Amino acid sequence: MHHLWARLGQVEQRVRSVVAARRATDPQPDDPHRGLYLTPEHVERILATPAKSWSGDGLPSADPGPRLQRLAEDFGLTELDVELLLVALAPDVDVRFEPLYGYLNDDVTRRRATTGLALELCGMPSAGDARFRFSATAPLVAGGLLEVQEPERPALSRALRVPDRVVAHLLGHDEPAAGRLVRGDPGSPGALAKRIGAALDSGVRLVHLHGAEGASRVALDALSVSGRAALVIDIADLEPDSVPVLVREAALLRAGITLGPLEKLEPARPERARLLRDLVRAAERVPLLLHGSGSWDPAWSQRAPVSIRVAPPNAEERTQEWRRALTAVSAEMPEDALSEAVGSYQLDTEAVGRAASVAAQLAAFDSRPVNADDLRAGARAQNGAGLDRLARHITPAVTWNDLVLPEPTHRQLTELSMRARHRDRVLGDWRMRPGGGRGRGVLALFAGESGTGKTMSAEVVAADLGMDLYVVDLSTVVDKYVGETEKNLERIFTEAASVNGVLLFDEADAIFGKRSAVQDAHDRYANVESAYLLQRMETFNGIAILTTNLRANLDEAFTRRLDVIAGFPMPDTPQRRALWDRCLGPQLPRSEDLDLDFCAQRFELSGGSIRACTITAAYLAAEGGTPVGMPELITAIRQEYTKLGRLILESEFDSALPKSH
Numbered sequence: 001m002h003h004l005w006a007r008l009g010q011v012e013q014r015v016r017s018v019v020a021a022r023r024a025t026d027p028q029p030d031d032p033h034r035g036l037y038l039t040p041e042h043v044e045r046i047l048a049t050p051a052k053s054w055s056g057d058g059l060p061s062a063d064p065g066p067r068l069q070r071l072a073e074d075f076g077l078t079e080l081d082v083e084l085l086l087v088a089l090a091p092d093v094d095v096r097f098e099p100l101y102g103y104l105n106d107d108v109t110r111r112r113a114t115t116g117l118a119l120e121l122c123g124m125p126s127a128g129d130a131r132f133r134f135s136a137t138a139p140l141v142a143g144g145l146l147e148v149q150e151p152e153r154p155a156l157s158r159a160l161r162v163p164d165r166v167v168a169h170l171l172g173h174d175e176p177a178a179g180r181l182v183r184g185d186p187g188s189p190g191a192l193a194k195r196i197g198a199a200l201d202s203g204v205r206l207v208h209l210h211g212a213e214g215a216s217r218v219a220l221d222a223l224s225v226s227g228r229a230a231l232v233i234d235i236a237d238l239e240p241d242s243v244p245v246l247v248r249e250a251a252l253l254r255a256g257i258t259l260g261p262l263e264k265l266e267p268a269r270p271e272r273a274r275l276l277r278d279l280v281r282a283a284e285r286v287p288l289l290l291h292g293s294g295s296w297d298p299a300w301s302q303r304a305p306v307s308i309r310v311a312p313p314n315a316e317e318r319t320q321e322w323r324r325a326l327t328a329v330s331a332e333m334p335e336d337a338l339s340e341a342v343g344s345y346q347l348d349t350e351a352v353g354r355a356a357s358v359a360a361q362l363a364a365f366d367s368r369p370v371n372a373d374d375l376r377a378g379a380r381a382q383n384g385a386g387l388d389r390l391a392r393h394i395t396p397a398v399t400w401n402d403l404v405l406p407e408p409t410h411r412q413l414t415e416l417s418m419r420a421r422h423r424d425r426v427l428g429d430w431r432m433r434p435g436g437g438r439g440r441g442v443l444a445l446f447a448g449e450s451g452t453g454k455t456m457s458a459e460v461v462a463a464d465l466g467m468d469l470y471v472v473d474l475s476t477v478v479d480k481y482v483g484e485t486e487k488n489l490e491r492i493f494t495e496a497a498s499v500n501g502v503l504l505f506d507e508a509d510a511i512f513g514k515r516s517a518v519q520d521a522h523d524r525y526a527n528v529e530s531a532y533l534l535q536r537m538e539t540f541n542g543i544a545i546l547t548t549n550l551r552a553n554l555d556e557a558f559t560r561r562l563d564v565i566a567g568f569p570m571p572d573t574p575q576r577r578a579l580w581d582r583c584l585g586p587q588l589p590r591s592e593d594l595d596l597d598f599c600a601q602r603f604e605l606s607g608g609s610i611r612a613c614t615i616t617a618a619y620l621a622a623e624g625g626t627p628v629g630m631p632e633l634i635t636a637i638r639q640e641y642t643k644l645g646r647l648i649l650e651s652e653f654d655s656a657l658p659k660s661h
Contacts, residue, residue, distance in 0.1 A: 003066035004170055008093065011086050014121045015100055022104065067170050074251050074285070075143040080122060081133055087118045088146055088160035092167045115148065116156030126156055134160075144248035165245075169252045176253065178245045179231035182220060188320070189221040192310065197225025199306065200256070200287050206280060206303055207289045208262075208296045211310030215291035216258060217321060217349040218310050223256040223287065230258045230289075232350070235265065238275045243282055250286040257283060261348075262292030265300070277301050293497075312440070314429045315343060315422075322375070325356035331363065331370045341372035342379070344421045344465045345500050346541070351382040376466030379500055383468060387495040390488075391470035391503070396463030403460055404571065404578045404607065405453060412566035413457055416444045417464045419563055420543050441540035443561060445508075447551035448568025451608025454547040455506060457566070461545070462502040470496065471504045486532045496542045508546035509554055537561055571607060576600035579607050583614040584628065589621070591629030603637055613640050 072082050090097040091112055098111035105114060115134050116126050124130035133140060134155075140146040145166050149159045165177045189197070196207060200222065207222075209215035216232075223230045231250050233242075238259070250257050259279065265272045280288065280301040296307045313321065319339045326332055333341070347355060355378035362377060363370040380395075387393070403410065419426075419442045426432050427440045446454040455471070462469040477488045496503045534557050537544070546562075548554060559565065571579060577600035584590065605613070614628075616636035621628040641648050 004068050007068060007082075007086050008090055011083075011090050011121070012097075014123075015090075015097070015104075018104060018121055019100065067172070070254075071145070071170070071252075074254065075145060076139045076285070077145075078133075078139075080124070080130060081138075081140050083122045084118050084133060084160075085140060085146060085162065087113050087121050089162045089167060089170070092162055092164075093171070110159065112159045112161060114156065115158050115160060118160055119156075131155065134158075143251065144244050165248070166252070174253060176231060176249045178242050178249050179233040179257070181229055181253065181255065182232050183224060183229045189225050190218065190317070192308070193218050193221035194225055196222035196289075196308070200226040200228075204306055205284065205287055206305040207287075208305040208307040209289060209291040209310050210262075210293060210295060210307065211291075211312060213346055213348045214313040214317070215310040215348070216260060217313070219256075219258040219289040219291055220349065222289065223258070226256070226287070228287065229253060229255040231255050232258050234350075235259055235262065235272065235276070238272070238279070240275060240278075243275060243278050246279070247282045247286055250283070256287035256289060258289045258291065260291035262290055262300075263294055265297075273297075273300055312346075312424070312428055315339065315424050318342065318345075318424070321349060321352050322356065325353045326360070326370065328353065329357050329360040331356065331360045333370055333372075333375075337372060338375075341375045341466070343424070344467070345379045347379060347382060347500065351379075355379045355382050372466075379466065380468055383499045383501060384495070387470050387492070387499050387501070390492050390495060391472045394459060394462075394469040394471060396459045396467075396469060398456060398460050399463060400460055402582070403453065403457060404575050404582060405457070406569060406575070409457075409566050409568060412564055413461060416442065416545075416564045416566070417461050420461075420465055439539045439541040441537070442543045442563050443537060443540070444545045444564040444566065445551070445554070445559065445562050446545060446547045446566050446568060448549070449570060449606060450549055451606030452568035452570060453607050454568050455504065456607075457568070458502060458504045458545045458547070465502065465543070467543070468499075468501045469504055470499070470501050471506055474505075474507065489533065489536065493536055493540055493542075496544075497540070499542070501542075503542055503544040505544065505546045507548065509548045509550065534558065534561070570604065573600050576603075576605065576610065579610045580614070583607075583611045588614075588618055589627035591627040593629050594633065595630060599633060599637070605637075605640065609640050609644065613637050616640070 068082065068086075071077065072079075077085070091101060099108070101113055101117065102108040102111045104117055104120075113121070115131065119126050119128075119130055122130070132138065134146075134148050136142065141148060144163065147161045147163060149161055151158065168175070196209075196218070199207070207219075209218055220230050220232075231246060231253070233246060246257060249255070257279075259276075262276075265276065276290075277300060280303050290305065291310075296305060298304070319335070319342065322338055322342045323335075326338075345355075355375065358378035358381050359370050359374035362374045403413075405413070423440050423442055446457060448454055459469050472492060477485060477492070479485050479488060492503070534555075537558070538561060546554070546558075551559075551565075551567075577596055580596040580599055584596075613633065613636040616639060617628050617632040620632040620635060624632075626632075638648060
């Protein structure tokens with residue numbers, strides 16, 4: 001900082017000269033009212049005080065590349081601009097300048113330099129071209145380095161102020177006033193990041209990266225390749241006052257700006273697009289890397305960016321992203337365990353960082369290393385609330401051990417989980433679903449009668465993948481007005497694409513039913529709805545499960561696009577026996593006369609009905625203050641038969657009760 005102190009010393013010498021000249025030409029040096037402002041003796045005492053702040057005592061011997069010189073280069077300042085900036089800066093680093101400026105302003109309350117005083121101290125005429133260095137488009141003001149205050153005053157009487165952030169920067173402090181300063185990983189940039197970094201070095205300043213995920217990481221690495229840090233800002237946080245501050249920060253730090261995701265530029269919020277346009281226009285000297293999932297809209301800016309599509313990261317790149325995030329929070333996991341834990345998640349760079357932070361905090365709470373459950377909890381915590389408004393959110397609380405299913409059905413469920421876990425490698429790296437705009441989604445159909453375990457199986461699959469389950473409420477989807485159902489479905493698919501969860505369409509034949517011959521307008525619009533669904537399911541990147549009680553009700557075009565079809569038959573006798581025992585659970589007190597083998601053989605019930613019977617029996621036992629026995633269980637089964645509309649044979653039920661009954 002020696003360079004800055006030396007330049008301020010020159011400002012002091014000019015102040016001394018102007019003070020001396022002012023005193024020499026003062027027509028009333030002995031005016032008694034002059035003391036109300038500042039006496040000449042007081043001025044002499046101030047000027048006689050040594051400027052210890054830049055005397056060099058205690059300062060580091062090495063000057064880290066004069067910041068003032070860098071500032072002039074980066075903001076396009078002339079030598080006169082630098083002198084004017086130093087005049088305005090002086091009171092912020094040496095309090096002696098405040099009364100001196102008050103004396104020169106002939107007003108002790110005006111302790112900053114005015115435009116007229118600054119021009120005088122720099123030897124410039126007040127009516128010359130130099131006064132226009134304070135205009136709104138001049139580098140000092142446009143760059144946010146100097147504020148011209150009090151616009152109601154005449155031009156030469158307006159006070160000058162250097163923002164605190166600029167003062168701090170010149171004094172060696174670099175805490176950004178806007179955005180979040182992030183540095184990429186210069187050790188392992190991808191080929192695309194290297195290309196973009198080289199383009200930035202050659203003068204490219206506006207780049208648009210679009211892709212489902214990974215674009216923000218490419219932006220960080222590209223800036224790192226170019227030798228720059230990144231000021232990261234979410235477009236939802238962009239405000240009118242923050243645009244010039246953000247550009248100034250990037251220039252001060254010789255960093256680039258990454259902004260996104262651009263899909264948050266909702267048509268209903270046109271002011272966001274205006275802010276983006278203002279930022280693009282203001283950041284002509286600063287690298288600006290925009291990212292999002294969609295294409296660039298020319299209406300966003302008159303400057304056309306270099307638009308580049310970013311391919312989704314493969315499994316190895318995704319694991320390395322998590323590795324970097326864990327290292328940033330001083331956590332670690334074995335490579336194999338990490339890859340297995342996070343393989344099914346699709347998160348961008350920012351979300352991975354937040355998820356790793358949550359995982360580290362969960363582990364620290366229990367004073368143990370980070371494990372896979374912590375990472376899954378952190379990833380689930382990144383799910384936004386948007387889908388919660390359109391679907392019922394279920395946090396899985398069941399596992400494979402809770403399922404009682406035939407072996408073929410169990411095998412199909414494990415295949416579904418396997419497909420979801422390895423889809424990036426198979427569909428992405430190995431290109432087994434190339435071209436045509438097709439997504440990397442995994443679609444499954446669960447077909448079977450009500451109560452056979454379809455919804456519970458979807459919950460188990462979600463738990464195995466470390467995800468939440470979202471059950472679509474058809475009442476929020478189907479609309480009697482033409483086109484509204486498609487809009488509701490589009491909102492669901494859009495929100496689901498940004499959520500690491502399993503989407504469940506229960507009773508899916510209500511919206512995925514067969515197309516019919518067109519007899520009237522209703523048939524035509526119903527077929528349009530089905531056609532839209534066919535196209536949307538083809539491009540879906542998430543995990544979706546459809547359930548139906550009758551597979552024949554679904555359009556064959558839907559079933560062709562399904563990856564897994566699992567049948568859920570009614571349970572046989574051994575399965576019913578296991579279900580009775582599982583549903584009663586280990587905590588419920590049981591009577592010695594409880595005969596589960598008899599119940600399994602005599603009563604053909606689905607798993608859902610068996611669970612309902614055990615709950616009813618538990619209430620009856622609680623009311624009677626006794627363990628659950630055959631009387632309670634038979635009464636519950638009788639009620640379930642009545643609810644299902646089945647024929648009740650009294651002999652069948654009476655034979656199950658003890659003789660005393």
